Amino acid sequence: DIQMTQSPSSLSASVGDRVTITCRASQSISSYLNWYQQKPGKAPKLLIYAASSLQSGVPSRFSGSGSGTDFTLTISCLQVEDFATYYCQQSYSTGTTFGGGTKVEIK
Amino acid sequence: QVQLVESGGGLVKPGGSLRLSCAASGFTFSDYYMSWIRQAPGKGLEWVSYISSSGSTIYYADSVKGRFTISRDNAKNSLYLQMNSLRAEDTAVYYCAREGDTGLLYWGQGTLVTVSS
Numbered sequence: 179d180i181q182m183t184q185s186p187s188s189l190s191a192s193v194g195d196r197v198t199i200t201c202r203a204s205q206s207i208s209s210y211l212n213w214y215q216q217k218p219g220k221a222p223k224l225l226i227y228a229a230s231s232l233q234s235g236v237p238s239r240f241s242g243s244g245s246g247t248d249f250t251l252t253i254s255c256l257q258v259e260d261f262a263t264y265y266c267q268q269s270y271s272t273g274t275t276f277g278g279g280t281k282v283e284i285k
Numbered sequence: 286q287v288q289l290v291e292s293g294g295g296l297v298k299p300g301g302s303l304r305l306s307c308a309a310s311g312f313t314f315s316d317y318y319m320s321w322i323r324q325a326p327g328k329g330l331e332w333v334s335y336i337s338s339s340g341s342t343i344y345y346a347d348s349v350k351g352r353f354t355i356s357r358d359n360a361k362n363s364l365y366l367q368m369n370s371l372r373a374e375d376t377a378v379y380y381c382a383r384e385g386d387t388g389l390l391y392w393g394q395g396t397l398v399t400v401s402s
Binding site for chain 2: 212214221222224227233267269272273274275277
């Protein structure tokens with residue numbers, strides 16, 4: 179199985195900050211990497227697919243980069259509604275796996 | 286619009302069984318692979334099982350293999366998860382999600398399964 183490791187597991191930030199979350203795969207997954215946002219009591223929401231493609235309707239302050247084993251989700255200017263937990267997911271192999279999550283909290 | 290609605294969750298004793306359902310609407314169900322994904326209280330997301338559009342290809346996570354069975358009825362636009370020999374560690378919110386080339390774009394609202402004596 180492909181293991182996905184996210185860091186940090188949590189972070190505190192202020193509105194307007196630039197936030198970066200990293201995700202590392204245990205083997206190369208090309209660009210088969212997706213990012214999700216989850217708020218308490220809600221299903222995850224797809225933000226980024228194929229490592230860097232912005233899902234329709236998602237604000238442009240969200241961006242993704244990377245390929246192979248190392249990936250990054252960046253929020254360029256954090257907004258109040260962005261405080262949530264973020265997960266990466268590899269879709270390279272059947273039996274998808276998720277990272278452990280990064281909780282973005284208000285400083 | 287696309288809708289996925291799970292049902293069938295509840296409280297069950299260890300060793301018991303439960304059958305979850307996911308009713309799909311707003312898209313051609315028979316065209317899409319589907320997955321079940323779960324989330325234990327306060328924990329991250331864990332993929333459980335996956336079924337191809339025709340039902341001919343099925344995969345399970347090792348943690349549920351031999352105990353859970355995924356199935357679908359394309360005529361009823363429905364996805365199912367039969368869960369047997371339930372354990373405390375199966376306690377979670379179970380989501381159904383539509384697979385796609387661009388990730389898991391559509392998810393249900395989830396149904397809570399609690400395994401406890």
